[in-house]
Structures are given as structure tokens and as C-alpha cells.
Amino acid sequence: MKTKIKKAIGIVLATFTLSACAQKQESSVKDMLKDPSQQEKVLTLMVEDHDLGKKYIAKMMENDHATGMIVDELVRAAANDTILAGKLSEMITRYPDLMLLTTHHFMPVIAAHGELSDTFCDHTLEHENLEKTLHEKMDGNKKMDGNKKMDH
Structure with a gap:
């Protein structure tokens, strides 16, 4: 019985000691980082x-x-x-998905500022494949709009 009590007290004391050391170390790190040169x-x-x-x-x-x-x-x-x-x-x-997301967010900013719209158009026209794709897309949309009008 005495041995069990001694072990229990020993474990409790060890726990308190380790806990106190950990708290002391944590506060000493915080104190150390208050010094700009240490930071x-x-x-x-x-x-x-x-x-x-x-x-x-x-x-x-x-x-x-x-x-x-x-x-x-x-x-x-x-x-x-x-x-x-x-x-x-x-x-x-x-990252194409990030590029698309970024473009989506920047389009309203570009549309709201004339000089950005001009620059965006200039950059687009510098890339032949992109220019061609955009023209094809716009032509396709015009044809679709024309077909919609004819259906009514």
C-alpha cells in the first residue's frame, strides 16, 4: 500500500514538474521574442x-x-x-483553374477602366491563337443570336 502511494505521489510530482518546465519554457520563448534582435x-x-x-x-x-x-x-x-x-x-x-478564376475576378475591373480595357485588348491581339478563338466564339454567338431571333 505504501509503495502504491509513493508511486502515485511520484507520478503527480513528475507531472507537476514537467508541466511547470513546459510553462516556464513557453513563457521564456515569448519573453525572448519581445526583443527585436531575437525576433x-x-x-x-x-x-x-x-x-x-x-x-x-x-x-x-x-x-x-x-x-x-x-x-x-x-x-x-x-x-x-x-x-x-x-x-x-x-x-x-x-494552374488553368486558378487562371480562369483570376480572369473571372479581374474582368469587372478591366471593364470598369478604359485604359485597362485597351491594354487587355492589345494583349489579346498579340496572341494569335487567343485572338482567333475569341473571334470564332463571337461569330458563333452572333449566329446563335440570329437564329434565336428567327425562331420567334
Whole structure:
């Protein structure tokens, strides 16, 4: 009986000790990160360590607020950096569904601004296959509209 009580007390004490150590370690990390130079060291480590960086990005992608921050910063930076804009554009074009979704969201913006509409048309005309496909689509729609009028 005494042995069982001693074991139980030992387990309880070990649990309290481990719990206290974990809380102490957590608060010491938080305290450490209050120092801007320590923050910089941690951020540099995360950026330079590929696996740690991937874990951090995955964690951020699980959080709606963090994902919004990533997209905002990426788009803002790409608006001022042609190399980054090119990389972003290249990534979007790798995923046709994303390209279609992006185009769908940008069309109202393009339509609302004349200079963007002109630029969009100019870019479209630079790509012969796209220009041809759009003309065929418009001609097909005109023929369908004509047939609809004749049916009435």
C-alpha cells in the first residue's frame, strides 16, 4: 500500500514538474521574442532553413488572416517588382483553374477602366491563337443570336 502511494505521489510530482518546465519554457520563448534582435534571428532562421520555412508557410496557410496577409503582401510587392510579377504570373498560368478564376475576378475591373480595357485588348491581339478563338466564339454567338431571333 505504501509503495502504491509513493508511486502515485511520484507520478503527480513528475507531472507537476514537467508541466511547470513546459510553462516556464513557453513563457521564456515569448519573453525572448519581445526583443527585436531575437525576433530577427528567429525570422532569419525560418527564412534560411528550407524545412522550417515550409512548416511556417503551411501553418500560415491554415489561418485565414495569415493567408490574407500573404496574398496582400505578395500582390503589393509584385505591383512594384517586375521580376516578382513575372514569377507570380508564371505560377498562376501553371494552374488553368486558378487562371480562369483570376480572369473571372479581374474582368469587372478591366471593364470598369478604359485604359485597362485597351491594354487587355492589345494583349489579346498579340496572341494569335487567343485572338482567333475569341473571334470564332463571337461569330458563333452572333449566329446563335440570329437564329434565336428567327425562331420567334
